Amino acid sequence: MKIRTRIVLFSIAVTTAALAVTATLLILFVQKTTVDAIRTTAIADTKNFAVFFMRTKAEERETSKLLGRTYGLYRFRMLAMHEEFTLHNGEEYLYNAFGFAPESVLKTEENGMETEYEPKCHFLEYGGARYAIVIDRARLDGHSYTLSLVRDVTETFARMRRIQWYCAGLTAAVALLAAAVVWIVARNMLRPIESLRRSAADIASGNYRNRIAVRGRDELAALANDFNTMADAVEQHTEALRERNERQQMFINDLSHELKTPVTSILLNSETLLKRRVSEEEQMNALARIYDQGTWLERLSQKLMTLVMLQGEIDRMPYAVSDLIEAVEATVRAGIEEQGMRLLTESDDSVLEMDFDLLRSAVVNLVENARKASEPGQTIRLFAKKQTIVVRDEGKGIPASELDRIMEPFYMVDRSRSRKKGGSGLGLALVREIVEAHRGRMWIESTVGAGTTVTLYFEK
């Protein structure tokens, strides 16, 4: 059930109940006052009538029964409003304008002549009409009479019934009106929820860039805000996933492209050897090319294996950084000095958690890059301090436009030259992977013509 329907139904129930209770109480009050008024008036009228009836003095004390009867009836008839009363002399009705005998209908047990008699008002229905009946006693000329007021109150009761219906109708109408108002108010109040829901559905359907417009400062605005925060997180996540996916796709594309060149060369050269009649020198050249490309493929596969391995966890042990620098130096010094360059190293006595072989190959790679960029006479510096390893050269530098991309797999600033020197374009990508596997970061600063500085920083 929709919230709005629920609110409307609930408010109808509450309003109706409240109105019904009010109306009922009101009706009961009106009824009670009306009945009380009728009762009081009737009793008062009866008493007055009896007093008036008895006030007529008799001349003769003891009269005959017949005379007394005639005289009593005469007195009774002389009084105003006598039409509303019945007159009974203990044996028969001397006057009764109604179709029934009030005393017998009421089955009054008022026998005898108690002095303390207090008349009461009774209601009864007879022949479709409603009557208020009050019975009183009176004495006249030694005779005792029963005076009964029989007052038709049908109309008063009918009016009360009409008031009841009117109240019920009013209750229903007011409840409906209230429901309509609540319906409209609920719609207005729920509108932000509806728009929130729609935006949420929109985001959920994949438009992670969309945000919910936040209006006001109420709970709904807070909810919208929270929702936007969630959408931010989702967007970031999917974006990261998409980027990773794209990077992987690009890596695979680049790899297949990268594999094709050596494979093409191997196939072309072997085809030449197989199908062509060529000089012995050309045969040797073709064989050398096949061998070269084969070794190159082998190196590439080694690097790829390392990359794959780096996706998992690596084993790290504490090693002295100075040992690492020494090991790197042992590998690279000869090559650097052979080309007329200098290598300066420096390290403190700090200790790093590392996979020694992996990190060594990474640093060797960086120093080799520095060597390739340098000219004879220039100096390459390698130093390790605290949590940082720095490789700095004075070589040709990297253009700013290339800096962002050089850590991508297979990226080469000078493609044909790199390939000639045996580069695969995987070097820096590998170094970065190794560094990241050590929970480190790597950044490169470079100025064309002034040299390049590569910094590796490892968290403690």
Next chain:
Amino acid sequence: MKNRILIVEDDRDIRESLALNLDLSGYAYVALEDGAEVVRYLENDHRFDLALLDVMLPGLDGFSLMEEMKRYEIAVIYLTAKTDVKSRVYGLREGAEDYIVKPFEMLELLVRIEKILERTGRSRKTLEYRDLTVDTVMHAVWRGGEILHLQPLEYELLVKFIRFKNCTLSRERLLSEVWGYSYFGSTRTVDTHVSRIRRDLNLNIVTVPKCGYRLED
């Protein structure tokens, strides 16, 4: 007059193999490795019948070189590692004659080069082998001044061998190139015809074990 072919390929090994094979098949070639270098080179020398262009080149990429090639009316075959359909369609729509994906077979490339030269009317009109001269327009073969009478199949076979001189042709390839794809004959037919022209025309056709036949100089 040899057909001149321009090779633009940045990988040294592939460039050298292409050059070697084109040379052996009787083409003249110029091999370059840089896109920008090509533009400069063409200013002075642009009498090429066909260019083999790599797409990913230093300097200027192969697709960008198309303009130059059109200007000098050089037919283009792209040789590339880019396998995606988009690049292929782009290359061909821009006016390349063919788009060959690496790795490729050398013989396949040579066949396509021949077909393109033929299609664009630039193939050699007369073929020569030792004292034989073949006029491909008149479909006539001379030895010295004397005209030789050949069966149509023998003529086609001879032309194929001379065109792909020093190149081993498999029986299957000869069957499909000379007899046509619709022919379902056995490779024995090829053997019979080859030995006949070898004997009748005194050709130096070498049988290469497991590979096929090769006409050698």
